[in-house]
Amino acid sequence: MDVIELSWWQLAMAATLVLALAGCVYWARLGVGNSLLIAAARTALQLTLVGFVLEALFAVGKPLWVALMGLGMLLLAGREVMARQNYRLRGAWGFAIGTVSMFVSAFSVTVLMLIVVIGPTPWYSPQYAIPLLGMLLGNTMTGIALALDRLTEGVRRERQLVEGRLMLGQTWREACGELRRDAMRSGLMPIINAMAAAGIVSLPGMMTGQILSGTAPALAVKYQILIMFTIAAGTGFGTFLAVSVASRRLFDSNERLRLDRLKSA
Incomplete structure (x- = not known):
């Protein structure tokens, strides 16, 4: 067609x-x-x-240019993560946590899918690498931004509760454990909702684009399932890493809550 x-x-x-x-x-x-x-x-x-x-x-199609394109996408996504938070960590931490988390999760999952699952020749073929990385970064960016924003907002709102638990002898992990779990749930909720509604409520973007371009629906479905699973993995691992590092940064070596390390956007 x-x-x-x-x-x-x-x-x-x-x-x-x-x-x-x-x-x-x-x-x-x-x-x-x-x-x-x-x-x-x-x-x-x-x-x-x-x-x-x-x-x-x-x-x-050179690997250097593909890598530079991916790096540029990563840095812009890291900036967006920082910009979407009402309260973010001061200094380089505000940018580094989201960027490194996306690098570890989205890049790792993209390389794994290219080498092990899809297997284009060469494996870094921009036709596959750039769109796959773009979709992973876009969704991982949203999940990490939501999670970090929920974490910092929650710690500020529940400051007295957290400090009270610390005074009772709890560790920093125990004192903010529920806030961390709530933040991680917030980061995962968009992709969970997207997977639950895929094919019933909505046709995902990649599948729709492939069908409109003439790809057989059965093949488009397979690619979309692959993309949804990889997005879920990238978003989940990135959210876990970002929340873990950010929550640790909110406490010092003496396990005191340090809200002075946050600044308003």
């Missing part, structure tokens, strides 16, 4: 729906009209630029 080409004027017609929504937002005085329009403009600009970059990258 041939793929139907889309022209820029057809995309502009779709953009009128966003403009109409922005008008409704302004009329309802929701206060997010500018954010909506800016986000729509960024979507169009960023995806257009990425399209040109990927075309050049696919043509070259």
